[in-house]
Amino acid sequence: MDLKALHRKRVLTPWQAQKPLDPPLVVRGEGVWLYDERGRRYLDFSAGLVAVNLGHGHPRMARAIAEQAATLAYAAPSLFHDKRALLAEALSQLAPWPEGGRVFFTPSGTEANEDALKFVRHLTGRFKVLAAYRSFHGATHGAAALTGENRRFPAEPAIPGVVHFFAPYPYRSPFYTEDPREEVARALDHLERVLLHEDPKRVAAIFLEPVVGSNGVIVYPEGYLQGVRELCHRHGILLVFDEVMTGFGRVGAAFAALRFGVVPDLITFAKGVTSAYVPLGGVLLREGLAQAFDEVPLPTGHTYAGHPLAVAAGLAALEAYREEGLWERARAMEGFFRSALEELQRAHPLVGEVRGLGAFYGLELVKDRASKEPLSPWHAPFSPAMQALLKALFQEGVYLLAKHNVLIVAPPLTIREEEFLEGVERLSRALRRVEVEVG
Incomplete structure:
Protein backbone atom coordinates (compact mmCIF):
# COMPACT_ATOMS: atom_id res chain seq x y z
CA MET A 1 0.00 0.00 0.00
CA ASP A 2 1.27 3.48 -0.89
CA LEU A 3 0.84 5.18 2.48
CA LYS A 4 2.01 8.56 1.24
CA ALA A 5 -0.70 8.52 -1.41
CA LEU A 6 -3.25 7.39 1.17
CA HIS A 7 -2.20 10.21 3.52
CA ARG A 8 -2.50 12.76 0.74
CA LYS A 9 -5.94 11.41 -0.16
CA ARG A 10 -7.47 11.22 3.33
CA VAL A 11 -5.63 13.57 5.73
CA LEU A 12 -5.97 17.35 5.83
CA THR A 13 -2.67 18.99 6.82
CA PRO A 14 -2.92 22.19 8.90
CA TRP A 15 -2.36 25.65 7.45
CA GLN A 16 -1.28 24.53 3.97
CA ALA A 17 -2.66 24.03 0.48
CA GLN A 18 -2.98 20.28 0.17
CA LYS A 19 -2.13 19.53 -3.44
CA PRO A 20 1.59 20.48 -3.54
CA LEU A 21 2.48 18.77 -0.24
CA ASP A 22 5.25 16.18 -0.43
CA PRO A 23 6.88 15.76 3.00
CA PRO A 24 8.45 12.50 4.16
CA LEU A 25 6.21 9.81 5.62
CA VAL A 26 7.79 9.38 9.04
CA VAL A 27 7.25 6.12 10.89
CA ARG A 28 9.85 6.11 13.70
CA GLY A 29 11.92 8.44 15.83
CA GLU A 30 15.08 8.03 17.87
CA GLY A 31 16.83 10.84 19.69
CA VAL A 32 17.00 13.85 17.37
CA TRP A 33 16.26 11.78 14.26
CA LEU A 34 13.08 10.90 12.38
CA TYR A 35 12.95 7.92 9.99
CA ASP A 36 10.71 7.46 6.96
CA GLU A 37 9.20 4.21 5.67
CA ARG A 38 12.34 3.55 3.60
CA GLY A 39 14.68 3.97 6.55
CA ARG A 40 16.04 7.36 5.52
CA ARG A 41 16.65 9.64 8.49
CA TYR A 42 15.91 13.33 8.96
CA LEU A 43 17.34 15.57 11.65
CA ASP A 44 14.44 17.04 13.63
CA PHE A 45 15.98 20.50 13.89
CA SER A 46 12.81 22.11 15.28
CA ALA A 47 11.80 19.44 17.82
CA GLY A 48 8.57 18.97 15.88
CA LEU A 49 6.68 22.20 16.54
CA VAL A 50 9.21 23.31 19.19
CA ALA A 51 7.81 20.63 21.46
CA VAL A 52 9.79 17.36 21.61
CA ASN A 53 12.33 18.70 24.09
CA LEU A 54 13.46 15.24 25.19
CA GLY A 55 13.89 13.93 21.67
CA HIS A 56 12.16 10.88 20.23
CA GLY A 57 11.86 7.44 21.77
CA HIS A 58 12.90 8.42 25.31
CA PRO A 59 12.59 5.19 27.33
CA ARG A 60 11.37 6.89 30.51
CA MET A 61 8.49 8.44 28.62
CA GLY A 325 20.10 18.54 33.62
CA LEU A 326 18.62 19.54 30.28
CA TRP A 327 17.36 23.01 31.19
CA GLU A 328 20.78 23.97 32.50
CA ARG A 329 22.37 22.36 29.46
CA ALA A 330 20.30 24.51 27.09
CA ARG A 331 21.56 27.60 28.92
CA ALA A 332 25.16 26.36 28.87
CA MET A 333 24.99 25.47 25.16
CA GLU A 334 23.56 28.87 24.20
CA GLY A 335 26.91 30.32 23.15
CA PHE A 336 27.76 27.25 21.09
CA PHE A 337 24.42 27.31 19.28
CA ARG A 338 24.64 31.02 18.55
CA SER A 339 28.24 30.82 17.35
CA ALA A 340 27.48 28.03 14.88
CA LEU A 341 24.44 29.86 13.49
CA GLU A 342 26.26 33.19 13.21
CA GLU A 343 29.01 31.43 11.24
CA LEU A 344 26.26 30.13 8.95
CA GLN A 345 24.97 33.70 8.60
CA ARG A 346 28.41 34.96 7.56
CA ALA A 347 28.55 32.32 4.83
CA HIS A 348 25.09 32.93 3.37
CA PRO A 349 23.75 36.32 2.23
CA LEU A 350 20.19 34.98 2.44
CA VAL A 351 20.45 34.96 6.24
CA GLY A 352 19.65 38.50 7.33
CA GLU A 353 19.63 37.94 11.08
CA VAL A 354 20.19 35.24 13.68
CA ARG A 355 18.37 35.79 16.97
CA GLY A 356 17.32 33.77 19.98
CA LEU A 357 18.53 32.32 23.26
CA GLY A 358 18.81 28.98 25.02
CA ALA A 359 17.95 26.36 22.40
CA PHE A 360 15.51 28.59 20.51
CA TYR A 361 16.66 30.53 17.40
CA GLY A 362 15.17 32.23 14.38
CA LEU A 363 16.95 32.73 11.07
CA GLU A 364 15.33 35.58 9.16
CA LEU A 365 15.86 35.11 5.44
CA VAL A 366 16.11 38.05 3.05
CA LYS A 367 16.66 38.63 -0.64
CA ASP A 368 19.02 41.48 0.15
CA ARG A 369 20.63 42.33 3.49
CA ALA A 370 20.76 46.04 2.80
CA SER A 371 17.06 46.42 1.97
CA LYS A 372 15.97 43.55 4.26
CA GLU A 373 13.42 42.49 1.64
CA PRO A 374 11.99 39.21 2.94
CA LEU A 375 12.70 36.01 1.04
CA SER A 376 9.01 35.22 1.46
CA PRO A 377 6.37 37.90 2.07
CA TRP A 378 4.41 38.39 5.26
CA HIS A 379 0.73 37.33 5.10
CA ALA A 380 1.17 35.35 1.88
CA PRO A 381 1.95 31.77 0.82
CA PHE A 382 5.60 30.78 0.71
CA SER A 383 7.48 32.36 -2.18
CA PRO A 384 9.00 30.06 -4.85
CA ALA A 385 12.43 30.61 -3.26
CA MET A 386 11.14 29.60 0.18
CA GLN A 387 9.40 26.57 -1.27
CA ALA A 388 12.64 25.58 -2.99
CA LEU A 389 14.52 25.91 0.31
CA LEU A 390 12.08 23.72 2.21
CA LYS A 391 12.31 21.10 -0.54
CA ALA A 392 16.11 21.29 -0.43
CA LEU A 393 16.06 20.81 3.33
CA PHE A 394 14.11 17.57 3.00
CA GLN A 395 16.54 16.46 0.29
CA GLU A 396 19.39 17.16 2.73
CA GLY A 397 17.63 15.17 5.46
CA VAL A 398 16.52 18.05 7.71
CA TYR A 399 13.13 19.00 9.07
CA LEU A 400 12.83 22.70 9.97
CA LEU A 401 9.75 24.63 10.98
CA ALA A 402 9.26 27.69 8.77
CA LYS A 403 6.91 30.64 9.09
CA HIS A 404 6.85 33.45 6.54
CA ASN A 405 10.57 34.12 5.90
CA VAL A 406 11.89 32.67 9.17
CA LEU A 407 13.40 29.25 9.90
CA ILE A 408 13.06 28.16 13.52
CA VAL A 409 16.06 26.23 14.83
CA ALA A 410 14.93 24.63 18.09
CA PRO A 411 16.25 21.07 18.31
CA PRO A 412 15.56 18.64 21.14
CA LEU A 413 17.47 19.68 24.26
CA THR A 414 19.24 16.32 24.08
CA ILE A 415 21.06 17.16 20.85
CA ARG A 416 24.82 16.59 20.88
CA GLU A 417 27.27 19.19 19.59
CA GLU A 418 28.26 17.07 16.62
CA GLU A 419 24.60 16.53 15.68
CA PHE A 420 23.91 20.26 15.86
CA LEU A 421 26.90 21.00 13.65
CA GLU A 422 25.73 18.33 11.21
CA GLY A 423 22.34 20.03 11.08
CA VAL A 424 23.97 23.40 10.42
CA GLU A 425 26.04 21.90 7.61
CA ARG A 426 22.97 20.32 6.01
CA LEU A 427 21.14 23.63 6.30
CA SER A 428 24.14 25.35 4.72
CA ARG A 429 24.01 23.01 1.72
CA ALA A 430 20.29 23.67 1.28
CA LEU A 431 20.84 27.43 1.43
CA ARG A 432 23.64 27.13 -1.12
CA ARG A 433 21.29 25.38 -3.56
CA VAL A 434 18.71 28.15 -3.28
CA GLU A 435 21.30 30.92 -3.51
CA VAL A 436 22.43 29.46 -6.83
CA GLU A 437 18.83 29.36 -8.08
CA VAL A 438 17.92 32.93 -7.01
CA GLY A 439 21.23 34.33 -8.22
Whole structure:
Protein backbone atom coordinates (compact mmCIF):
# COMPACT_ATOMS: atom_id res chain seq x y z
CA MET A 1 0.00 0.00 0.00
CA ASP A 2 1.27 3.48 -0.89
CA LEU A 3 0.84 5.18 2.48
CA LYS A 4 2.01 8.56 1.24
CA ALA A 5 -0.70 8.52 -1.41
CA LEU A 6 -3.25 7.39 1.17
CA HIS A 7 -2.20 10.21 3.52
CA ARG A 8 -2.50 12.76 0.74
CA LYS A 9 -5.94 11.41 -0.16
CA ARG A 10 -7.47 11.22 3.33
CA VAL A 11 -5.63 13.57 5.73
CA LEU A 12 -5.97 17.35 5.83
CA THR A 13 -2.67 18.99 6.82
CA PRO A 14 -2.92 22.19 8.90
CA TRP A 15 -2.36 25.65 7.45
CA GLN A 16 -1.28 24.53 3.97
CA ALA A 17 -2.66 24.03 0.48
CA GLN A 18 -2.98 20.28 0.17
CA LYS A 19 -2.13 19.53 -3.44
CA PRO A 20 1.59 20.48 -3.54
CA LEU A 21 2.48 18.77 -0.24
CA ASP A 22 5.25 16.18 -0.43
CA PRO A 23 6.88 15.76 3.00
CA PRO A 24 8.45 12.50 4.16
CA LEU A 25 6.21 9.81 5.62
CA VAL A 26 7.79 9.38 9.04
CA VAL A 27 7.25 6.12 10.89
CA ARG A 28 9.85 6.11 13.70
CA GLY A 29 11.92 8.44 15.83
CA GLU A 30 15.08 8.03 17.87
CA GLY A 31 16.83 10.84 19.69
CA VAL A 32 17.00 13.85 17.37
CA TRP A 33 16.26 11.78 14.26
CA LEU A 34 13.08 10.90 12.38
CA TYR A 35 12.95 7.92 9.99
CA ASP A 36 10.71 7.46 6.96
CA GLU A 37 9.20 4.21 5.67
CA ARG A 38 12.34 3.55 3.60
CA GLY A 39 14.68 3.97 6.55
CA ARG A 40 16.04 7.36 5.52
CA ARG A 41 16.65 9.64 8.49
CA TYR A 42 15.91 13.33 8.96
CA LEU A 43 17.34 15.57 11.65
CA ASP A 44 14.44 17.04 13.63
CA PHE A 45 15.98 20.50 13.89
CA SER A 46 12.81 22.11 15.28
CA ALA A 47 11.80 19.44 17.82
CA GLY A 48 8.57 18.97 15.88
CA LEU A 49 6.68 22.20 16.54
CA VAL A 50 9.21 23.31 19.19
CA ALA A 51 7.81 20.63 21.46
CA VAL A 52 9.79 17.36 21.61
CA ASN A 53 12.33 18.70 24.09
CA LEU A 54 13.46 15.24 25.19
CA GLY A 55 13.89 13.93 21.67
CA HIS A 56 12.16 10.88 20.23
CA GLY A 57 11.86 7.44 21.77
CA HIS A 58 12.90 8.42 25.31
CA PRO A 59 12.59 5.19 27.33
CA ARG A 60 11.37 6.89 30.51
CA MET A 61 8.49 8.44 28.62
CA ALA A 62 7.47 5.23 26.87
CA ARG A 63 7.59 3.34 30.15
CA ALA A 64 5.52 5.90 32.08
CA ILE A 65 2.80 6.04 29.42
CA ALA A 66 2.60 2.25 29.14
CA GLU A 67 2.43 1.79 32.92
CA GLN A 68 -0.32 4.36 33.27
CA ALA A 69 -2.31 2.86 30.39
CA ALA A 70 -2.18 -0.51 32.13
CA THR A 71 -3.22 1.04 35.47
CA LEU A 72 -5.90 3.62 34.64
CA ALA A 73 -6.34 5.08 31.19
CA TYR A 74 -9.07 7.60 32.01
CA ALA A 75 -10.50 9.33 35.06
CA ALA A 76 -13.20 12.00 34.96
CA PRO A 77 -11.86 15.48 35.73
CA SER A 78 -14.28 15.73 38.67
CA LEU A 79 -12.39 12.91 40.41
CA PHE A 80 -9.10 13.39 42.21
CA HIS A 81 -6.16 11.51 40.66
CA ASP A 82 -2.73 10.74 42.07
CA LYS A 83 -0.60 11.91 39.18
CA ARG A 84 -2.69 15.03 38.61
CA ALA A 85 -1.88 16.04 42.16
CA LEU A 86 1.82 15.24 41.81
CA LEU A 87 2.24 17.05 38.50
CA ALA A 88 0.30 20.10 39.72
CA GLU A 89 2.54 20.26 42.79
CA ALA A 90 5.68 19.96 40.66
CA LEU A 91 4.50 22.73 38.33
CA SER A 92 3.57 24.96 41.26
CA GLN A 93 7.09 24.51 42.62
CA LEU A 94 8.50 25.66 39.28
CA ALA A 95 6.28 28.75 39.11
CA PRO A 96 7.77 32.19 39.85
CA TRP A 97 5.42 32.99 42.75
CA PRO A 98 6.69 32.60 46.35
CA GLU A 99 3.22 31.53 47.48
CA GLY A 100 2.99 28.97 44.71
CA GLY A 101 -0.02 28.49 42.49
CA ARG A 102 -2.61 26.10 41.16
CA VAL A 103 -3.02 24.40 37.79
CA PHE A 104 -5.98 23.94 35.51
CA PHE A 105 -5.09 21.22 33.00
CA THR A 106 -6.21 21.40 29.38
CA PRO A 107 -5.74 19.19 26.29
CA SER A 108 -3.48 21.74 24.53
CA GLY A 109 -2.01 25.22 24.50
CA THR A 110 -4.94 26.58 22.52
CA GLU A 111 -7.41 25.56 25.22
CA ALA A 112 -5.01 26.90 27.85
CA ASN A 113 -5.20 30.35 26.28
CA GLU A 114 -8.97 30.07 25.82
CA ASP A 115 -9.38 29.25 29.50
CA ALA A 116 -6.93 31.93 30.63
CA LEU A 117 -9.13 34.39 28.72
CA LYS A 118 -12.16 33.21 30.71
CA PHE A 119 -10.22 33.39 33.96
CA VAL A 120 -8.98 36.96 33.56
CA ARG A 121 -12.42 38.25 32.62
CA HIS A 122 -14.00 36.44 35.54
CA LEU A 123 -11.33 37.52 38.04
CA THR A 124 -11.30 41.20 37.11
CA GLY A 125 -14.86 41.79 36.00
CA ARG A 126 -13.36 43.52 32.97
CA PHE A 127 -13.98 42.62 29.34
CA LYS A 128 -11.14 43.85 27.15
CA VAL A 129 -7.80 42.08 26.65
CA LEU A 130 -4.72 43.18 24.75
CA ALA A 131 -2.33 41.04 22.72
CA ALA A 132 0.53 41.73 20.31
CA TYR A 133 0.09 41.76 16.55
CA ARG A 134 3.10 39.51 15.97
CA SER A 135 1.81 36.58 18.01
CA PHE A 136 0.10 33.20 17.85
CA HIS A 137 -2.04 31.93 20.72
CA GLY A 138 -4.08 29.17 19.07
CA ALA A 139 -6.60 28.45 16.34
CA THR A 140 -9.99 28.19 18.09
CA HIS A 141 -12.11 31.35 18.14
CA GLY A 142 -10.98 32.79 21.46
CA ALA A 143 -7.31 31.92 21.00
CA ALA A 144 -7.46 33.04 17.37
CA ALA A 145 -8.87 36.38 18.49
CA LEU A 146 -5.82 36.78 20.74
CA THR A 147 -3.55 35.86 17.82
CA GLY A 148 -2.24 38.89 15.96
CA GLU A 149 -0.95 37.37 12.73
CA ASN A 150 -2.70 36.02 9.66
CA ARG A 151 -3.76 32.70 11.16
CA ARG A 152 -6.54 34.60 12.95
CA PHE A 153 -8.19 35.61 9.66
CA PRO A 154 -10.19 32.36 9.11
CA ALA A 155 -11.77 32.83 12.57
CA GLU A 156 -12.99 36.35 11.83
CA PRO A 157 -15.28 37.86 12.80
CA ALA A 158 -13.64 36.82 16.05
CA ILE A 159 -14.91 37.19 19.59
CA PRO A 160 -15.16 40.83 20.67
CA GLY A 161 -13.03 42.64 23.21
CA VAL A 162 -9.53 41.82 21.93
CA VAL A 163 -7.30 44.77 21.01
CA HIS A 164 -3.90 44.36 19.36
CA PHE A 165 -0.77 46.44 19.74
CA PHE A 166 2.74 46.55 18.27
CA ALA A 167 5.58 45.13 20.32
CA PRO A 168 9.34 45.55 19.75
CA TYR A 169 10.88 43.91 16.70
CA PRO A 170 14.40 45.37 16.51
CA TYR A 171 15.29 43.93 13.09
CA ARG A 172 12.21 45.55 11.52
CA SER A 173 11.31 48.18 14.07
CA PRO A 174 7.68 49.34 13.95
CA PHE A 175 8.92 52.35 15.92
CA TYR A 176 11.48 53.61 13.37
CA THR A 177 14.64 53.20 15.42
CA GLU A 178 17.75 51.03 15.44
CA ASP A 179 18.47 51.77 19.11
CA PRO A 180 17.15 48.97 21.37
CA ARG A 181 16.63 51.35 24.30
CA GLU A 182 14.66 53.73 22.10
CA GLU A 183 12.71 50.75 20.74
CA VAL A 184 11.67 49.82 24.27
CA ALA A 185 10.77 53.39 25.22
CA ARG A 186 8.65 53.92 22.09
CA ALA A 187 7.00 50.50 22.37
CA LEU A 188 5.98 51.12 25.98
CA ASP A 189 4.72 54.60 25.09
CA HIS A 190 2.68 53.07 22.26
CA LEU A 191 1.22 50.42 24.60
CA GLU A 192 0.28 53.01 27.18
CA ARG A 193 -1.43 55.11 24.51
CA VAL A 194 -3.44 52.07 23.40
CA LEU A 195 -4.42 51.43 27.00
CA LEU A 196 -5.51 55.01 27.54
CA HIS A 197 -7.64 54.98 24.38
CA GLU A 198 -9.26 51.68 25.45
CA ASP A 199 -9.62 52.81 29.11
CA PRO A 200 -7.28 50.72 31.31
CA LYS A 201 -10.08 50.24 33.84
CA ARG A 202 -11.85 48.13 31.22
CA VAL A 203 -8.80 45.98 30.38
CA ALA A 204 -8.63 42.61 32.12
CA ALA A 205 -5.26 41.38 30.90
CA ILE A 206 -2.37 41.63 28.50
CA PHE A 207 -1.41 38.35 26.81
CA LEU A 208 2.21 38.16 25.69
CA GLU A 209 4.66 35.53 24.50
CA PRO A 210 7.78 36.43 26.54
CA VAL A 211 9.76 35.41 23.47
CA VAL A 212 7.78 35.58 20.23
CA GLY A 213 7.41 32.00 19.05
CA SER A 214 6.44 30.88 15.56
CA ASN A 215 6.35 34.47 14.32
CA GLY A 216 10.08 34.85 14.32
CA VAL A 217 11.69 33.98 17.69
CA ILE A 218 11.94 37.65 18.64
CA VAL A 219 13.68 38.30 21.95
CA TYR A 220 12.42 41.59 23.33
CA PRO A 221 15.12 44.14 24.22
CA GLU A 222 15.98 44.42 27.89
CA GLY A 223 13.45 46.47 29.81
CA TYR A 224 10.39 45.79 27.68
CA LEU A 225 8.88 42.92 29.66
CA GLN A 226 9.68 44.77 32.88
CA GLY A 227 7.93 47.84 31.50
CA VAL A 228 4.82 45.86 30.54
CA ARG A 229 4.78 44.37 34.03
CA GLU A 230 4.88 47.85 35.57
CA LEU A 231 2.08 49.10 33.32
CA CYS A 232 -0.10 46.16 34.31
CA HIS A 233 0.59 46.70 38.00
CA ARG A 234 -0.19 50.42 37.76
CA HIS A 235 -3.57 49.83 36.09
CA GLY A 236 -4.65 46.66 37.91
CA ILE A 237 -4.33 44.60 34.72
CA LEU A 238 -3.37 40.92 34.84
CA LEU A 239 -0.28 39.85 32.88
CA VAL A 240 -0.51 36.48 31.10
CA PHE A 241 2.63 34.88 29.71
CA ASP A 242 1.96 32.39 26.91
CA GLU A 243 4.84 29.96 27.53
CA VAL A 244 3.55 27.19 25.28
CA MET A 245 6.83 27.31 23.31
CA THR A 246 9.20 28.92 25.82
CA GLY A 247 8.41 26.65 28.77
CA PHE A 248 10.30 23.62 30.03
CA GLY A 249 13.87 24.47 29.17
CA ARG A 250 13.55 25.92 25.69
CA VAL A 251 15.09 29.23 26.80
CA GLY A 252 17.43 27.69 29.37
CA ALA A 253 15.05 27.79 32.35
CA ALA A 254 11.80 26.18 33.43
CA PHE A 255 9.96 29.26 32.18
CA ALA A 256 11.00 32.43 30.39
CA ALA A 257 9.51 34.32 33.35
CA LEU A 258 12.34 32.89 35.45
CA ARG A 259 14.97 33.52 32.79
CA PHE A 260 14.01 37.21 32.53
CA GLY A 261 13.03 37.78 36.14
CA VAL A 262 9.58 39.13 35.21
CA VAL A 263 6.65 37.69 37.17
CA PRO A 264 3.29 37.34 35.37
CA ASP A 265 -0.03 36.60 37.06
CA LEU A 266 -0.86 33.58 34.91
CA ILE A 267 1.23 31.26 32.72
CA THR A 268 -0.18 29.13 29.93
CA PHE A 269 1.82 26.06 28.93
CA ALA A 270 1.76 22.93 26.76
CA LYS A 271 4.23 21.22 24.37
CA GLY A 272 7.34 20.65 26.49
CA VAL A 273 5.41 19.70 29.63
CA THR A 274 5.18 16.16 28.20
CA SER A 275 7.83 16.66 25.51
CA ALA A 276 4.77 16.34 23.23
CA TYR A 277 4.54 12.59 23.86
CA VAL A 278 0.91 13.04 24.93
CA PRO A 279 -1.17 16.19 24.38
CA LEU A 280 -1.33 18.29 27.55
CA GLY A 281 -1.60 21.97 28.35
CA GLY A 282 -2.66 24.09 31.24
CA VAL A 283 -2.98 27.39 33.04
CA LEU A 284 -0.88 28.19 36.09
CA LEU A 285 -2.52 30.79 38.34
CA ARG A 286 -0.82 32.38 41.31
CA GLU A 287 -2.44 31.32 44.56
CA GLY A 288 -3.99 34.69 45.29
CA LEU A 289 -5.98 34.46 42.07
CA ALA A 290 -6.82 30.77 42.33
CA GLN A 291 -8.47 31.34 45.71
CA ALA A 292 -11.28 33.19 43.93
CA PHE A 293 -12.62 29.79 42.84
CA ASP A 294 -12.76 28.32 46.34
CA GLU A 295 -16.36 29.43 46.87
CA VAL A 296 -17.60 29.87 43.29
CA PRO A 297 -17.58 27.32 40.44
CA LEU A 298 -14.61 27.28 38.10
CA PRO A 299 -15.99 28.68 34.81
CA THR A 300 -14.58 26.07 32.41
CA GLY A 301 -13.89 22.37 31.89
CA HIS A 302 -12.83 19.67 29.41
CA THR A 303 -13.46 15.94 29.10
CA TYR A 304 -9.70 15.38 28.85
CA ALA A 305 -8.60 17.87 31.52
CA GLY A 306 -5.70 16.21 33.34
CA HIS A 307 -5.95 12.99 31.33
CA PRO A 308 -4.11 10.25 33.27
CA LEU A 309 -1.82 9.30 30.36
CA ALA A 310 -0.92 12.96 29.88
CA VAL A 311 -0.16 13.80 33.51
CA ALA A 312 1.85 10.58 33.85
CA ALA A 313 3.86 11.65 30.84
CA GLY A 314 4.26 15.12 32.35
CA LEU A 315 5.68 13.72 35.57
CA ALA A 316 8.09 11.50 33.65
CA ALA A 317 9.20 14.42 31.49
CA LEU A 318 9.92 16.64 34.51
CA GLU A 319 11.92 13.82 36.09
CA ALA A 320 13.93 13.35 32.88
CA TYR A 321 14.62 17.09 32.53
CA ARG A 322 15.83 17.23 36.12
CA GLU A 323 17.93 14.06 36.16
CA GLU A 324 19.59 14.84 32.81
CA GLY A 325 20.10 18.54 33.62
CA LEU A 326 18.62 19.54 30.28
CA TRP A 327 17.36 23.01 31.19
CA GLU A 328 20.78 23.97 32.50
CA ARG A 329 22.37 22.36 29.46
CA ALA A 330 20.30 24.51 27.09
CA ARG A 331 21.56 27.60 28.92
CA ALA A 332 25.16 26.36 28.87
CA MET A 333 24.99 25.47 25.16
CA GLU A 334 23.56 28.87 24.20
CA GLY A 335 26.91 30.32 23.15
CA PHE A 336 27.76 27.25 21.09
CA PHE A 337 24.42 27.31 19.28
CA ARG A 338 24.64 31.02 18.55
CA SER A 339 28.24 30.82 17.35
CA ALA A 340 27.48 28.03 14.88
CA LEU A 341 24.44 29.86 13.49
CA GLU A 342 26.26 33.19 13.21
CA GLU A 343 29.01 31.43 11.24
CA LEU A 344 26.26 30.13 8.95
CA GLN A 345 24.97 33.70 8.60
CA ARG A 346 28.41 34.96 7.56
CA ALA A 347 28.55 32.32 4.83
CA HIS A 348 25.09 32.93 3.37
CA PRO A 349 23.75 36.32 2.23
CA LEU A 350 20.19 34.98 2.44
CA VAL A 351 20.45 34.96 6.24
CA GLY A 352 19.65 38.50 7.33
CA GLU A 353 19.63 37.94 11.08
CA VAL A 354 20.19 35.24 13.68
CA ARG A 355 18.37 35.79 16.97
CA GLY A 356 17.32 33.77 19.98
CA LEU A 357 18.53 32.32 23.26
CA GLY A 358 18.81 28.98 25.02
CA ALA A 359 17.95 26.36 22.40
CA PHE A 360 15.51 28.59 20.51
CA TYR A 361 16.66 30.53 17.40
CA GLY A 362 15.17 32.23 14.38
CA LEU A 363 16.95 32.73 11.07
CA GLU A 364 15.33 35.58 9.16
CA LEU A 365 15.86 35.11 5.44
CA VAL A 366 16.11 38.05 3.05
CA LYS A 367 16.66 38.63 -0.64
CA ASP A 368 19.02 41.48 0.15
CA ARG A 369 20.63 42.33 3.49
CA ALA A 370 20.76 46.04 2.80
CA SER A 371 17.06 46.42 1.97
CA LYS A 372 15.97 43.55 4.26
CA GLU A 373 13.42 42.49 1.64
CA PRO A 374 11.99 39.21 2.94
CA LEU A 375 12.70 36.01 1.04
CA SER A 376 9.01 35.22 1.46
CA PRO A 377 6.37 37.90 2.07
CA TRP A 378 4.41 38.39 5.26
CA HIS A 379 0.73 37.33 5.10
CA ALA A 380 1.17 35.35 1.88
CA PRO A 381 1.95 31.77 0.82
CA PHE A 382 5.60 30.78 0.71
CA SER A 383 7.48 32.36 -2.18
CA PRO A 384 9.00 30.06 -4.85
CA ALA A 385 12.43 30.61 -3.26
CA MET A 386 11.14 29.60 0.18
CA GLN A 387 9.40 26.57 -1.27
CA ALA A 388 12.64 25.58 -2.99
CA LEU A 389 14.52 25.91 0.31
CA LEU A 390 12.08 23.72 2.21
CA LYS A 391 12.31 21.10 -0.54
CA ALA A 392 16.11 21.29 -0.43
CA LEU A 393 16.06 20.81 3.33
CA PHE A 394 14.11 17.57 3.00
CA GLN A 395 16.54 16.46 0.29
CA GLU A 396 19.39 17.16 2.73
CA GLY A 397 17.63 15.17 5.46
CA VAL A 398 16.52 18.05 7.71
CA TYR A 399 13.13 19.00 9.07
CA LEU A 400 12.83 22.70 9.97
CA LEU A 401 9.75 24.63 10.98
CA ALA A 402 9.26 27.69 8.77
CA LYS A 403 6.91 30.64 9.09
CA HIS A 404 6.85 33.45 6.54
CA ASN A 405 10.57 34.12 5.90
CA VAL A 406 11.89 32.67 9.17
CA LEU A 407 13.40 29.25 9.90
CA ILE A 408 13.06 28.16 13.52
CA VAL A 409 16.06 26.23 14.83
CA ALA A 410 14.93 24.63 18.09
CA PRO A 411 16.25 21.07 18.31
CA PRO A 412 15.56 18.64 21.14
CA LEU A 413 17.47 19.68 24.26
CA THR A 414 19.24 16.32 24.08
CA ILE A 415 21.06 17.16 20.85
CA ARG A 416 24.82 16.59 20.88
CA GLU A 417 27.27 19.19 19.59
CA GLU A 418 28.26 17.07 16.62
CA GLU A 419 24.60 16.53 15.68
CA PHE A 420 23.91 20.26 15.86
CA LEU A 421 26.90 21.00 13.65
CA GLU A 422 25.73 18.33 11.21
CA GLY A 423 22.34 20.03 11.08
CA VAL A 424 23.97 23.40 10.42
CA GLU A 425 26.04 21.90 7.61
CA ARG A 426 22.97 20.32 6.01
CA LEU A 427 21.14 23.63 6.30
CA SER A 428 24.14 25.35 4.72
CA ARG A 429 24.01 23.01 1.72
CA ALA A 430 20.29 23.67 1.28
CA LEU A 431 20.84 27.43 1.43
CA ARG A 432 23.64 27.13 -1.12
CA ARG A 433 21.29 25.38 -3.56
CA VAL A 434 18.71 28.15 -3.28
CA GLU A 435 21.30 30.92 -3.51
CA VAL A 436 22.43 29.46 -6.83
CA GLU A 437 18.83 29.36 -8.08
CA VAL A 438 17.92 32.93 -7.01
CA GLY A 439 21.23 34.33 -8.22
